[in-house]
Amino acid sequence: MKGGLFARLALTNIRKNRKIYAPYIFACVGTVMMFYIIASLSYDPDVLNFYCGGSVSVILKLGSIVIGLFAVIFLFYTSSFLMKRRKTELGLYNVLGLGKRHIAGVLAWETIIVWAESTVLGLVSGLVFGKLAQVALLRMMGGGINYDFSISLKAIILTAALFAGIFGVIYVKSVIEIYRVNTIDLLYSSKKGEKKPRANYVLAVAGVASLAAGYYIALAVKNPLEAITFFFFAVILVIAGTYMCMISGSVALLSVLKKNNNYYYKTNHFISTSSMMFRMKKHGAGLASICILATMVLVMISSTACLYIGADKAIETNFPRDLEVTCRTFGSDGDTLHAVSEDIDRLIADALKDEQVKPAGEITYSLCDFYAKPEGTNFTCAAFNGNTDVTAVTVITADDYNRNFGKKALLDTDQVLVYGKGISYDKAVISFGEKKFKVAGNADDLVMCGEDAANMSDCLYIVTADEDVLLGIYHEMDKEAEITGFPRPGLAAYRAFDVTSGSGERILEPDRLHEIQDRIFTVKSDDYEGTYGKDSEHMGLDFSVRSRADSGDVYGLYGGLFFLGILLSILFMGAAVIIMYYKQVIEGYDDKDRFDIMQKVGMSRQEVKKTINSQVLTVFFIPLLGAGVHMAFAFPIIALMLRAFMISNTSLLMVITLISFAAFALFYVASYLITSRAYYKVVADR
Amino acid sequence: MTILEVSNVKKIYTTRFGGAKVQALSNVSFTVEEGEFVAIMGESGSGKTTLLNIIASLDKPTSGEVTLKGMTLSRIREKDIAAFRREHLGFVFQDFNLMDNFSVMDNIFLPLVLSGKKYPEMRERLKPIAEGLGISDIMKKYPYEISGGQKQRTAVARAVITNPELILADEPTGALDSKSADELLDIFRQINKSGQTILMVTHSNKAASKAGRVLFIKDGEVFHQLYRGTCTDEEMFSRISDTLTMVDAGIEAKRVREAENGGERQ
Numbered sequence: 026m027k028g029g030l031f032a033r034l035a036l037t038n039i040r041k042n043r044k045i046y047a048p049y050i051f052a053c054v055g056t057v058m059m060f061y062i063i064a065s066l067s068y069d070p071d072v073l074n075f076y077c078g079g080s081v082s083v084i085l086k087l088g089s090i091v092i093g094l095f096a097v098i099f100l101f102y103t104s105s106f107l108m109k110r111r112k113t114e115l116g117l118y119n120v121l122g123l124g125k126r127h128i129a130g131v132l133a134w135e136t137i138i139v140w141a142e143s144t145v146l147g148l149v150s151g152l153v154f155g156k157l158a159q160v161a162l163l164r165m166m167g168g169g170i171n172y173d174f175s176i177s178l179k180a181i182i183l184t185a186a187l188f189a190g191i192f193g194v195i196y197v198k199s200v201i202e203i204y205r206v207n208t209i210d211l212l213y214s215s216k217k218g219e220k221k222p223r224a225n226y227v228l229a230v231a232g233v234a235s236l237a238a239g240y241y242i243a244l245a246v247k248n249p250l251e252a253i254t255f256f257f258f259a260v261i262l263v264i265a266g267t268y269m270c271m272i273s274g275s276v277a278l279l280s281v282l283k284k285n286n287n288y289y290y291k292t293n294h295f296i297s298t299s300s301m302m303f304r305m306k307k308h309g310a311g312l313a314s315i316c317i318l319a320t321m322v323l324v325m326i327s328s329t330a331c332l333y334i335g336a337d338k339a340i341e342t343n344f345p346r347d348l349e350v351t352c353r354t355f356g357s358d359g360d361t362l363h364a365v366s367e368d369i370d371r372l373i374a375d376a377l378k379d380e381q382v383k384p385a386g387e388i389t390y391s392l393c394d395f396y397a398k399p400e401g402t403n404f405t406c407a408a409f410n411g412n413t414d415v416t417a418v419t420v421i422t423a424d425d426y427n428r429n430f431g432k433k434a435l436l437d438t439d440q441v442l443v444y445g446k447g448i449s450y451d452k453a454v455i456s457f458g459e460k461k462f463k464v465a466g467n468a469d470d471l472v473m474c475g476e477d478a479a480n481m482s483d484c485l486y487i488v489t490a491d492e493d494v495l496l497g498i499y500h501e502m503d504k505e506a507e508i509t510g511f512p513r514p515g516l517a518a519y520r521a522f523d524v525t526s527g528s529g530e531r532i533l534e535p536d537r538l539h540e541i542q543d544r545i546f547t548v549k550s551d552d553y554e555g556t557y558g559k560d561s562e563h564m565g566l567d568f569s570v571r572s573r574a575d576s577g578d579v580y581g582l583y584g585g586l587f588f589l590g591i592l593l594s595i596l597f598m599g600a601a602v603i604i605m606y607y608k609q610v611i612e613g614y615d616d617k618d619r620f621d622i623m624q625k626v627g628m629s630r631q632e633v634k635k636t637i638n639s640q641v642l643t644v645f646f647i648p649l650l651g652a653g654v655h656m657a658f659a660f661p662i663i664a665l666m667l668r669a670f671m672i673s674n675t676s677l678l679m680v681i682t683l684i685s686f687a688a689f690a691l692f693y694v695a696s697y698l699i700t701s702r703a704y705y706k707v708v709a710d711r
Numbered sequence: 712m713t714i715l716e717v718s719n720v721k722k723i724y725t726t727r728f729g730g731a732k733v734q735a736l737s738n739v740s741f742t743v744e745e746g747e748f749v750a751i752m753g754e755s756g757s758g759k760t761t762l763l764n765i766i767a768s769l770d771k772p773t774s775g776e777v778t779l780k781g782m783t784l785s786r787i788r789e790k791d792i793a794a795f796r797r798e799h800l801g802f803v804f805q806d807f808n809l810m811d812n813f814s815v816m817d818n819i820f821l822p823l824v825l826s827g828k829k830y831p832e833m834r835e836r837l838k839p840i841a842e843g844l845g846i847s848d849i850m851k852k853y854p855y856e857i858s859g860g861q862k863q864r865t866a867v868a869r870a871v872i873t874n875p876e877l878i879l880a881d882e883p884t885g886a887l888d889s890k891s892a893d894e895l896l897d898i899f900r901q902i903n904k905s906g907q908t909i910l911m912v913t914h915s916n917k918a919a920s921k922a923g924r925v926l927f928i929k930d931g932e933v934f935h936q937l938y939r940g941t942c943t944d945e946e947m948f949s950r951i952s953d954t955l956t957m958v959d960a961g962i963e964a965k966r967v968r969e970a971e972n973g974g975e976r977q
Contacts, residue, residue: 286830295817295824303812622808625769626869627797627822629790 031127035134038114044703045110045610049103050143052603056096057147057188059596062155063089063589065180069159075168077581084582088589092596097191099600102314104195106607108202119208129200136199140192144185151184152176158592165333165584222276222306229277232269239263243662248412249481249669252662259662263655264317271316271647272309276302296636300619304612304644311608312648318601319652320659322594323689327656327682328663329590332583334681335672340580342478343671344573346386346521347531347538349475350545353394353517353567356503359496362391366518373520376545382532384522388472390425391492393499394418395506395514396482399448403456406502406511409482413665416448417480418457419473420487420495430470436490442468447483447673455487458501462489474519475571481668515567535574542572579671598692605645606700612641613707620708641704649693656686714876714908715743715766720775722761722931735761736772737931743877743910748903750922751912752951758931759912763881766910767800768792780876797822801870805882807862809854809869815861816850819868826873840868844898860891864898871902878902880911884918896921916955920948929958 039046067085072078115128123131156174239262246255279302283289289298305312352369354361370389377384397404397418407415423436434442441462443450455462468488477484489495502514524532524541532538616637623633660682664675672678722736735758743749753759764770766777768784777784779799787795802808809818816837823833841847844864849857857865863883870878880899884892892915900921903909911922919925921944927935935954939947 290820290824290830290833292825292827295821299817300812619810619812622810624793625802625804625808627793627825629793631790632793 031130032134032138034131035138038111038131038135039138042107042111042114045107045607046139048603048606049107050139052103052600053100053139053143053188054147054150055596055599056092056099057143057184058151058154059592060089060092060096060187061148061151061180061184062158063092063592064183065151065155065177066159066162068177068179069175071159071163071173071175072166075163075166075581077166077585080582081162081166081585084585084589088593091593093187095596095600096187097194100191101195101198103603103607104199106611108199110611112206115203116208125203128203132199132203133196136192136196140189144188147188148181148184158588162585162588165588166581167584168581222280222302224277224280225273226277228269228273232266232272232274234266235262236266236270239266240658243658246662246665247414248410249665249667250411252665253669256662256666259659263320263658267316267651267655268310268313271305271313271651275305275309279305296623297640301640301643304640307615308608308612308644311604312644313651315601315604316648316651316655318597318604319648319689319693320655322597322601323652323656323682323685324659324663325590326594326689327678327685328667329583329587330685331667331674331678331681332670332672333587335667335674335677336580336583338674338677339479339671340573340576342473343475343579344571344576345472345475345478346388347523347573348542348545349519349521349569349571351474351476351517351519351567351569351571353515353569355513355515355567357516359492362516362518366391369518369520373522373545376541377524380541380544382524382526382541383529385525385529385531386523388429388519388521390421390429390519391495392474392517392519393420393495393502393514394517395502396512397457397502402452402454405458406506406509406514408511411481413447413483415482417477417482417484418487419477419484420489420498422492422495423488423490424492426468426471426488430472432470434468434488436465436488438490438494439463440465440490442466442488444468444471444473444486444488445484446473446478447668448485450485457498458505460494460498460501462487472521475521476569479671481671481673517567538572538574542570542574545570583670598689601648601693602696602700605696606703608645609641609700609704610707612644613704616641616704617708637708641701645697645701649690652689653686656682712745713742714745714747714780715910716776716778717741717762717766718776718778720762720765720772720777722758722765722770723773734931736765739775739928739931739933741926741933741936743908745908746903746906748899748909748921748923749911750919750925751910751928752914752916752919752925752955753912753928754914757928759914759928760881762928763879763910763912767802767879768796794826797825798873799876801873801875801878803863803866803870803878803880803883805885807854807859807866807886809862809865811854813853814850815846815852815854815857815865818854818865819872821869822873836872837868840872843901844868858891859887860894863887863891863895867895867898867902871907876908878907878909880909880913882913882915883911884913884915889917892918916948916951919951920944925951925954927954927958934958 063085066072067082067089069082072085073082075081118128118131119125239259242255242259242262246252279298282294283298283302288294350369350373352365354365357365373384395418396407396409396415398407398415404416404418409415409417423434423442426432426442427434436442439462441455441464443455443464444467450464453464455464468486471486471488473484473486477486487498489498499514499516505511506513524538526532532541620633620637623636624630628636660678664678667673667678718740720736720739722734724733724735725731739758739762751759751762761770765772766779766784768777768787771785782795809815810821813821819837819841820833823836838847841850844867846861846864846868849861849865854862854865863886867883870880883899884895887895896918899909899911903923909922911918913919923939925937925947926933927937935958937947937950937954942950
């Protein structure tokens with residue numbers, strides 16, 4: 026009998042508190058939906074069966090963990106808003122004779138209703154939008170569309186259970202809160218005097234230091250692989266710094282301003298300084314949360330979009346042709362290079378004949394390559410370390426350059442052309458040990474080896490007059506490497522070509538390409554190795570065949586990452602809007618009284634409106650500003666990390682970042698304007 | 712010299728959707744001389760707060776005029792009205808209306824800062840006022856840290872620091888315990904003695920008994936007024952009580968009369 030009463034009370038409560046309950050339920054539905062979509066996609070057979078589906082599924086599983094954690098924090102946060110607003114009402118129940126046990130009963134019903142409502146609505150919309158998301162994901166991974174509609178029971182159970190758990194914990198927390206305070210406090214809790222904000226200078230300084238350290242890491246790291254590890258440290262430092270700065274730093278700054286009588290007691294500063302102190306004390310944490318969410322959205326969207334959009338271009342440069350064969354020798358000479366070149370041509374011809382395919386669009390050149398550290402105009406031997414201070418240098422001849430790329434470059438023996446990736450060499454001279462050259466210009470239209478294009482180090486191609494000059498550089502660097510103990514330079518034959526069938530059609534199927542690739546490998550090891558490898562023990566050998574068929578993985582993976590980036594961004598932006606909405610409503614209730622008083626002591630309505638408006642505006646645009654600054658400092662380290670994913674196009678990242686920021690700012694302003702209507706409704710309600 | 716003149720003020724509220732009209736003030740006229748301490752008495756709903764809001768230029772009368780020191784309020788331009796209020800009027804409210812994000816000192820400074828006064832001058836003005844009101848040692852505190860009596864004295868300090876022509880007090884003792892209320896009324900009498908004109912709205916006989924003159928409002932009209940003359944507070948108190956009884960009886964008598972008349976007509 027009592028249960029029925031509680032349930033009815035609970036229902037009326039939710040209906041009566043629509044204004045603050047609706048966004049909460051909306052937030053719950055949204056989180057449930059997102060979680061279900063990600064979880065179901067990570068189990069989706071269509072995704073799993075795709076050729077890079079395994080790794081995408083792992084990414085999605087990680088994504089669902091992120092969303093799960095986020096759901097816990099976010100729902101806790103929003104439910105605490107609710108509780109704060111409702112304490113008076115619950116206190117009234119207490120006074121009217123409902124015991125705390127009964128209030129706990131009403132709360133239990135409320136929790137169950139909200140849980141059931143959001144789980145059902147969330148799952149239904151998850152099922153609807155899940156299919157849409159699946160189609161989008163498969164498209165982004167470069168696959169086709171499947172029109173089957175599937176329901177993942179596993180994901181449904183997981184979702185329902187997770188959110189039952191979260192709501193359970195939230196319920197326990199509110200009950201503990203109810204039991205801990207007495208009735209009077211409950212009744213008057215929303216009217217309790219606001220405590221004076223105290224400037225915590227220690228925390229403020231710590232916040233600034235933490236931010237500075239985070240920024241420093243982001244700027245100081247030079248190695249793409251280290252960047253990934255350090256990025257996490259930087260993120261943690263910046264998050265901590267943002268919270269500390271927004272909570273304490275702002276209050277500290279304002280109280281310094283307040284101590285200056287000449288500044289403080291001015292009509293324009295007086296009211297804004299002291300009320301900003303109260304606002305920042307109250308909303309510092311919320312604003313920091315909005316700022317962090319905004320930064321996360323920007324980082325995720327710009328980096329994953331850059332990966333996805335850059336993938337096309339990256340595949341094109343990382344795999345200039347369907348197949349690439351490189352045979353690199355160490356400690357060798359010109360004669361060996363010629364022998365290797367002949368062998369490799371024969372070997373490829375034989376393999377292709379066996380497979381009954383023909384080469385097309387061939388690129389063939391001999392090269393000398395080594396890692397070097399540029400010091401002014403001089404390049405000295407170095408080892409690959411992933412850092413950007415070491416450059417991969419490749420030397421080719423003008424003959425090869427002209428033949429392959431349709432050029433007519435004529436060079437003297439002391440002249441070279443240069444072509445850089447990641448760096449642009451703009452000095453007039455260049456030297457390798459004793460060998461000094463004049464830079465005669467840029468080697469336009471040069472196509473690098475795919476390996477170099479995918480290299481996270483900077484790459485520099487040097488076009489020399491002829492093979493003698495090339496060998497001259499080779500021997501010079503070899504000598505230097507032997508003395509200094511760095512890896513020795515390589516002398517290599519490079520062949521790249523597309524594969525066509527007998528009738529001249531391109532062969533695009535990854536599996537077929539892999540077969541041909543394997544054939545070249547097998548032929549090599551069985552019949553050819555001896556001719557140049559066996560008898561010369563001092564001579565090292567490195568034989569590799571790369572196939573564009575491997576690029577599918579990259580595409581699918583980047584598509585999956587971008588997809589996850591979009592999904593998480595939507596979720597985070599939604600969360601930011603909900604937090605903003607609650608902040609606006611709370612500000613509204615606070616400002617309502619201030620409005621009246623200020624008018625009574627002699628400010629006109631317009632003046633009051635102006636001061637309050639400008640404060641609210643400042644408060645709400647701090648997070649956007651903060652996100653912009655964070656993003657600016659994060660830019661170099663993001664660019665560096667992308668290199669580890671074979672994208673070294675910094676200008677693309679720049680454009681995408683700016684577009685993302687502009688779009689996000691637009692979204693932010695729009696949601697500010699929409700939520701501020703809630704604010705004005707509260708304030709004008711007199 | 713007449714400082715405030717209220718003549719034939721009428722106020723009718725119309726509900727938003729043009730429905731019922733409520734007459735809050737039907738026809739109020741009176742004057743206040745410089746240096747007077749006037750109390751306006753009336754029950755809830757008698758229209759006394761409406762009257763005060765009109766005098767404070769927070770509300771406009773439907774007809775009639777209010778003149779403060781020769782200036783007709785209805786002729787002041789909308790954008791100047793806030794400055795006018797700030798410079799010529801001081802307010803003391805039942806619920807104090809202190810800003811909780813300002814310290815006591817800053818609350819008192821508020822109107823001066825809004826008028827663009829310099830900090831040294833503000834300090835100069837504050838000192839004697841704060842001492843007179845006995846709040847010098849709570850200047851750095853915040854409103855939630857002090858008692859109701861202290862809050863109201865802070866509000867009085869805020870009202871007098873601009874040297875206004877007229878102080879308007881709306882139920883100033885309403886939220887205070889009797890000791891604090893007595894103290895506040897003593898303060899009012901003190902500042903009145905120093906030449907400050909005060910107009911106080913109240914329904915407390917005790918508060919009204921401290922005034923120099925008491926106006927009684929009933930059903931939107933000035934029904935009666937009492938001058939102190941040479942009376943003591945106690946005598947004044949009993950005269951007020953008598954008057955109130957008379958007012959009630961009078962209304963009762965009127966009602967009976969009307970009922971009889973109505974009966975005759977039928």
